Amino acid sequence: MMEDPKLILHMIFLLCLRSVCGIPQAFTVGAIFDQGTDMKHDLMFVNAVKNVNRIPGFLPPGVTLVPIIQKIPKEDSLAAEQAICHMLSKDVVAVFGPACRTNSEHIKSVCDNSEVPYIQTRRSLKSPAKLNEKKAKDSSVYTSISVHPDPAVLSNIFVDLILRYRWKEVTLLFDTNENLQEMENILELTGRENMKEFNVNVKRLMKIGDEEYRPVLKEIAEAQGENIIINCEVDILWNVLNQAQQIGIVTGEQNWMIISLDAHTIDFKPFKYDYTNFTLFRMIDPENPLVRSTLKGVVEEEIKMGRSLDFVDFSGGLNLDAALIYDAVHLLGAALGQLNHIQNIKPMRLSCAEGGRQFWKYGSTIVNYMRSVSVPGLSGTLKFDSYGRRTDFELDVLNLLETPGLVKMAKWSPGVGFNITGHPSDSNGIQGEINPMMNKTLVVTTIINDPYTMLKEDTRTLVGNERYEGFVPDMVKILSNILQFNYTIRIVTDGNYGSKNATTGRWDGMIEELLTGVADIVVADLSITTARVEAVEFSMPWLNLGISIIYQKPKKAPPSLLSFLMPFSDEVWIAMVAVFFIVAFLTYLLGRFSPYEWFNPNFCVLNPKEVESQWNICNSIWHTVGALMQQGTDFCPVALSTRFLVGVFYFFTLIIVASYTANLAASLTAEMLEKPIESAEDLAKQTEIKYGVVYCGSTCNFFRTSTYPTYRTMWEFMSSPDNINEVMVKSNKEGVDKVLRDKGKYAFMMESAAINYIVERKCDLAQIGGNLDNKGYGIASRYGSGFKDLIDSAILKMQENGDFHKLRTKWWKQRRGGGQCAQNTVSTATKLGLGNLGGIFLVTLAGCLVAGLICILELLYGTYTDAQELGTAWSYELKERFGFAFRCSAFGRKGRMVSMRYKNSTRMTSEETSQSSSELYGSIKMKRRDSHHLHYPGW
Numbered sequence: 013m014m015e016d017p018k019l020i021l022h023m024i025f026l027l028c029l030r031s032v033c034g035i036p037q038a039f040t041v042g043a044i045f046d047q048g049t050d051m052k053h054d055l056m057f058v059n060a061v062k063n064v065n066r067i068p069g070f071l072p073p074g075v076t077l078v079p080i081i082q083k084i085p086k087e088d089s090l091a092a093e094q095a096i097c098h099m100l101s102k103d104v105v106a107v108f109g110p111a112c113r114t115n116s117e118h119i120k121s122v123c124d125n126s127e128v129p130y131i132q133t134r135r136s137l138k139s140p141a142k143l144n145e146k147k148a149k150d151s152s153v154y155t156s157i158s159v160h161p162d163p164a165v166l167s168n169i170f171v172d173l174i175l176r177y178r179w180k181e182v183t184l185l186f187d188t189n190e191n192l193q194e195m196e197n198i199l200e201l202t203g204r205e206n207m208k209e210f211n212v213n214v215k216r217l218m219k220i221g222d223e224e225y226r227p228v229l230k231e232i233a234e235a236q237g238e239n240i241i242i243n244c245e246v247d248i249l250w251n252v253l254n255q256a257q258q259i260g261i262v263t264g265e266q267n268w269m270i271i272s273l274d275a276h277t278i279d280f281k282p283f284k285y286d287y288t289n290f291t292l293f294r295m296i297d298p299e300n301p302l303v304r305s306t307l308k309g310v311v312e313e314e315i316k317m318g319r320s321l322d323f324v325d326f327s328g329g330l331n332l333d334a335a336l337i338y339d340a341v342h343l344l345g346a347a348l349g350q351l352n353h354i355q356n357i358k359p360m361r362l363s364c365a366e367g368g369r370q371f372w373k374y375g376s377t378i379v380n381y382m383r384s385v386s387v388p389g390l391s392g393t394l395k396f397d398s399y400g401r402r403t404d405f406e407l408d409v410l411n412l413l414e415t416p417g418l419v420k421m422a423k424w425s426p427g428v429g430f431n432i433t434g435h436p437s438d439s440n441g442i443q444g445e446i447n448p449m450m451n452k453t454l455v456v457t458t459i460i461n462d463p464y465t466m467l468k469e470d471t472r473t474l475v476g477n478e479r480y481e482g483f484v485p486d487m488v489k490i491l492s493n494i495l496q497f498n499y500t501i502r503i504v505t506d507g508n509y510g511s512k513n514a515t516t517g518r519w520d521g522m523i524e525e526l527l528t529g530v531a532d533i534v535v536a537d538l539s540i541t542t543a544r545v546e547a548v549e550f551s552m553p554w555l556n557l558g559i560s561i562i563y564q565k566p567k568k569a570p571p572s573l574l575s576f577l578m579p580f581s582d583e584v585w586i587a588m589v590a591v592f593f594i595v596a597f598l599t600y601l602l603g604r605f606s607p608y609e610w611f612n613p614n615f616c617v618l619n620p621k622e623v624e625s626q627w628n629i630c631n632s633i634w635h636t637v638g639a640l641m642q643q644g645t646d647f648c649p650v651a652l653s654t655r656f657l658v659g660v661f662y663f664f665t666l667i668i669v670a671s672y673t674a675n676l677a678a679s680l681t682a683e684m685l686e687k688p689i690e691s692a693e694d695l696a697k698q699t700e701i702k703y704g705v706v707y708c709g710s711t712c713n714f715f716r717t718s719t720y721p722t723y724r725t726m727w728e729f730m731s732s733p734d735n736i737n738e739v740m741v742k743s744n745k746e747g748v749d750k751v752l753r754d755k756g757k758y759a760f761m762m763e764s765a766a767i768n769y770i771v772e773r774k775c776d777l778a779q780i781g782g783n784l785d786n787k788g789y790g791i792a793s794r795y796g797s798g799f800k801d802l803i804d805s806a807i808l809k810m811q812e813n814g815d816f817h818k819l820r821t822k823w824w825k826q827r828r829g830g831g832q833c834a835q836n837t838v839s840t841a842t843k844l845g846l847g848n849l850g851g852i853f854l855v856t857l858a859g860c861l862v863a864g865l866i867c868i869l870e871l872l873y874g875t876y877t878d879a880q881e882l883g884t885a886w887s888y889e890l891k892e893r894f895g896f897a898f899r900c901s902a903f904g905r906k907g908r909m910v911s912m913r914y915k916n917s918t919r920m921t922s923e924e925t926s927q928s929s930s931e932l933y934g935s936i937k938m939k940r941r942d943s944h945h946l947h948y949p950g951w
Contacts, residue, residue: 038078039071039359041344042099043108043337044092044119047083052334054081057108059310060341070345072352077345080104086112096122097364105359106131106344106378111333113190120156126362127375129382130156131344133336135163135194155375157382159340159394160332161273161295162401167197169407169424170241170271173291174198176430177267177452181211183237185228185252187244192216194271195243213237217244217252225252229259237261238453238498243271246331250278262288267453267498273407274331280412289450289498290412295391296335297408297420303330303390306338332391339389347381411450413496421450432798448798453498457522457531458484460503461744463769463823464537477501483823484535487554490815491535494806502531507743509536509709512543523547526792533799534792537763539710541787549795551803553788554816559711560764561695561703562748562771564756565778566687579675588668591856595661596636598860599654602867603627605893606651607874627654640665653866660859688756691781695759696725703759704730704739706747711761712740714785723784751777765789769824775833 043057061079064070071077080102084091092115099107100122106129109116116134123130136158174182184199186192192214199214201207213235215228229252232240240261244252249272256262264287275292283290296303307330351357351374360372383396395404409422409430422430432448458465458480466482468474477485480501492499510523518524522538525531526548540550577585603609603625610623626647638645639661649655689695695703703726705711715727730739739758741747747760748770759780767779791807793799810816825831875889882889 037074038076039105039348039357040078040080040102041106041108041341042102042104043079043081044095044099044110044115045081045083045108046086046110046112046115048086049083049111050331050334052330053337055310055314056334056338057081057341059313060338062313063306063309064341064345067345069349071349072357075348075352077341084110084115086110087114089114089118091115092118093122093364095119100126100128100362100364103359103361104128105348105357105374108133108337108340110134122364123375124155125371127155127371127373128362129344129375129379131340131382132156132158133160133333133340134158135160135166155379157379157396157400159336159343159391159402161405161407162403163194164197165401165403165405165426166271167194169293170195170269171197171201172429173269173409174201174241177239179239179267179453180209181213181237182239182241183213183215183232183235185215185217185232185240185242185244187217187248191243191245191271195241198241217242217248224255226255226259229256229261232256233259233261238265239267239269241269241271246272246274246277249275253283257283257286262286264288265498267291274333276410276418277331280418284412284414284417287414287493288412289496290410292410292412292418294408294410295332295405296330300390302388306390330390335390339387339391339394342389343382343385343387343394344378346385346387347378350385351378351381411496449495449497449802452532453500454532455530456488456499456501456533456535457504457525458501458534458536459507459509459522461537461766463828465501465503466828483819484537486819486822487810487815488535490810491803491806494809495802509538510534510544511708511713512547519547523792526794532793532797533803537766537789538792539763539787540790541710541713543713544792548792549797549800550790550792551800552807553790554807554810555765555789556786557763557765557789558783558785558787559714559761560767560783561689561692561759561761561780562751562767562777563689563701563759563780564751565776575679576676578679579672587853591664591853592636592640594860595657595856596633598657598864599635599649600627600629600632602651602654602657602863603632603649606653606867606870607878607893608651608870609649609654611650636661640668642669651867651870653863653870656866657860657863660856660863663859664853664856689759689780692726692784693722696722696729699729701757701759702735702739702754703761704735704741704747704750705761706742706744707736707740710787711763715761748774748777769830772824772831772833773829 041061043054045053058079058081061077065076080099082095082098084095092110096107096119107119107123108131109119111134113134116132120130120132182198184192184195186195199212201210202212204210213232215232217225217228219225220227225248242249242252249270253262253268262268262283267289269291271293273293273295276294280290298304348357355374355377357374357378362370362372383400385394387394392405394402397403404426407424408420409424410418411421413419422432424430460466463482465480465484468479468481477500485501488499488501504522504525506520506524508521510519510521512519512523519527522531522534522536523544526534534548537555538544540553544550580588604627609625609627611625613622613624631645631647635645635647635658639658642665649658688701689698695701705715708716715723715730718724718727729735741750741760744760744762744766747762750758751760752774761784764779764783771777771779791803793803823830871890871893875893876886878884879886879889
């Protein structure tokens with residue numbers, strides 16, 4: 013009854029071989045599996061035998077492997093003995109054992125006595141290296157082989173990862189003593205000299221009524237265990253995790269390491285939204301071409317035989333035992349093929365009834381060949397050391413992300429250790445980046461400084477990261493979500509940012525903690541400087557700023573009797589006065605030189621003895637004053653040159669008056685503020701208002717190393733023995749308090765971002781001038797840590813998402829009293845300078861030059877006409893005119909009516925003379941009227 017279902021696969025396979033293939037010799041390979049085990053074990057065993065038989069030249073010529081499978085109850089030694097005895101009676105050349113430890117040990121003892129190769133896929137905690145020399149020489153020891161990775165090597169891998177994560181405390185969860193024994197090396201960490209602070213809390217998973225595993229999980233929650241290592245059978249793993257999630261220990265605060273190499277086969281979808289750091293291990297890589305092709309062949313084979321599989325994704329559901337069975341069959345086939353070149357193997361029927369005196373002489377030889385060959389398999393290449401242990405294997409390290417779920421983060425290989433390979437991005441991650449930060453608990457050092465890091469104000473007693481709030485804690489939280497790491501915030505011990513001692517060469521502050529390994533990264537308002545870059549590695553700036561001055565807010569100035577002068581700057585007023593006198597003098601000068609500005613003072617006299625000009629000094633100044641006041645005068649220019657000059661000055665007056673009126677209105681309505689200083693240059697030029705910095709941070713170093721003359725002067729003042737103790741402070745807070753306390757007698761220089769935060773809350777302070785330099789805050793890490801590129805990418809992602817703007821608004825303008833000084837801004841009017849009005853002055857000067865040029869043309873033309881009319885030389889007339897023009901006291905000049913040539917004519921009688929004079933006068937009179945303006949006859 014029991015044999016028919018157990019041997020059904022064997023009979024079908026044997027009939028197929030004999031009818032189709034006609035194989036003359038069959039080597040029987042037996043497999044004893046526990047009842048209730050996964051059907052995949054049977055499938056992989058049978059398909060592996062089929063695949064070995066198909067490979068040309070893999071087995072000895074004329075040999076075919078025939079599989080037989082028998083199922084037995086767990087923990088039943090009698091059934092195990094009956095099964096193995098039945099197998100030995102079928103001429104088996106090898107036996108594959110069950111996963112149950114009790115059954116496996118009993119079957120192994122029978123195979124050892126019969127020297128039949130016994131192949132195990134379960135882990136064996138007995139290492140051949142630990143056997144004594146006597147047993148090592150016994151051939152029976154070498155009739156069994158385990159293809160499972162060596163437990164000692166696995167345990168060392170787990171220990172290495174714990175050390176890499178820098179866990180100081182772990183909780184071990186186990187369900188059986190065997191699983192606890194597998195974590196023996198973790199327990200031994202507490203005995204190491206350098207691990208005195210390492211604590212282990214051991215808990216056993218036991219079902220307690222309807223509560224099942226919840227009681228022990230509640231104990232972990234009450235103890236606030238953060239790092240949990242669980243080693244249990246995969247059958248209960250999902251249930252344990254589900255109950256842990258209900259208890260509240262599957263959150264972003266916990267790190268879970270799962271020892272089982274089959275953990276990836278369970279459904280992790282319910283846990284991937286909790287931001288819990290899960291670390292899993294896997295030997296089977298679904299992306300391996302050998303794995304994919306093998307599993308595809310198994311699926312197709314089952315479909316051809318009319319059977320469907322009970323799982324959708326074969327690669328994801330393939331456990332390690334099934335893969336090891338498949339690999340072990342190929343290992344057996346390779347050993348048989350190589351041994352055939354030396355010996356002619358013949359199967360032998362054995363019986364348990366002979367008292368164990370029968371044995372198969374080829375058994376130990378086959379096992380020795382299995383240990384010496386190397387075969388590629390689903391679990392990697394099968395290799396064994398001199399003790400028969402499988403120590404040369406590779407492991408994939410997996411992490412759980414929200415999208416796409418379980419991803420490969422690293423690979424472990426012998427001699428190399430962990431190699432970070434990276435993974436595709438999840439919704440919060442970074443595409444294609446290597447992430448050595450993932451699943452680590454990083455120590456983040458910072459410094460208390462508003463608003464970057466502050467102690468949280470709460471009535472409760474807070475512990476851990478909950479004690480702090482501000483820009484930096486919020487930023488670190490966002491970075492941890494992007495880069496998938498845990499963190500612990502610590503405040504720098506000595507309260508310093510980090511500067512290098514020139515004498516000892518040692519760093520202090522946060523830089524020292526980073527270099528000595530106390531902290532992993534520095535996230536604070538830490539400036540990127542040349543000296544610091546030589547010691548640590550900085551990320552790209554997450555905040556750009558500069559040094560600026562914080563000083564008492566300018567007060568409202570008292571009313572001034574000279575407020576009407578405020579619209580224009582001093583240089584504009586001086587330039588206006590200069591233009592006024594230039595135009596007045598030029599008007600006078602043109603009026604004297606231009607012939608068209610001289611006229612007959614008495615229109616009743618046709619032949620005046622004198623002609624006059626209206627442009628004397630007083631009239632020229634008065635006319636210019638009238639034009640400037642837009643009032644005008646009772647006389648106007650006549651000549652083109654003077655008219656042009658006066659027109660240009662009218663335009664000048666129009667612009668000046670309009671600008672003055674507009675700015676005067678603004679000056680009278682705006683608050684006039686007293687501003688003792690408006691820039692760093694103002695500070696450097698005086699000594700009444702003292703100024704200082706934090707000694708000796710990055711701002712201090714900026715002034716100390718600067719070569720700019722103004723900053724050098726300021727540094728010499730601050731560092732002088734008379735001032736250094738008074739002006740230098742230990743913190744920004746101390747400097748700000750000093751500015752408030754000294755009431756206008758002290759100015760403090762610090763980063764502009766901090767000033768912006770302070771002036772939002774302290775309405776008596778204000779930022780003076782712009783930034784003195786440009787710099788940025790960065791995140792510092794040790795060289796070689798591999799953090800920089802990851803942090804840079806995360807910072808860029810935060811910038812793209814607008815996270816920095818949101819945090820800046822939150823902590824600068826909203827929280828902790830922000831925004832209360834926003835309504836206290838005042839408006840002031842700015843004096844107009846030459847930079848604003850210089851154009852109109854240039855236009856006016858250009859007009860003066862053009863007017864002068866026109867006057868010269870008028871002078872030349874007028875003297876030429878006089879020379880022609882009076883019969884004199886042109887040069888004579890020019891000389892006469894210039895001579896008179898420079899006689900400043902003369903208001904008029906005598907008329908010259910008779911030409912000199914007539915004075916030298918022949919003597920005439922009185923009648924002739926009278927007649928000639930009358931004719932001459934008439935002739936000249938007509939010419940004068942033709943050649944001069946009709947308004948001024950007789951000139």
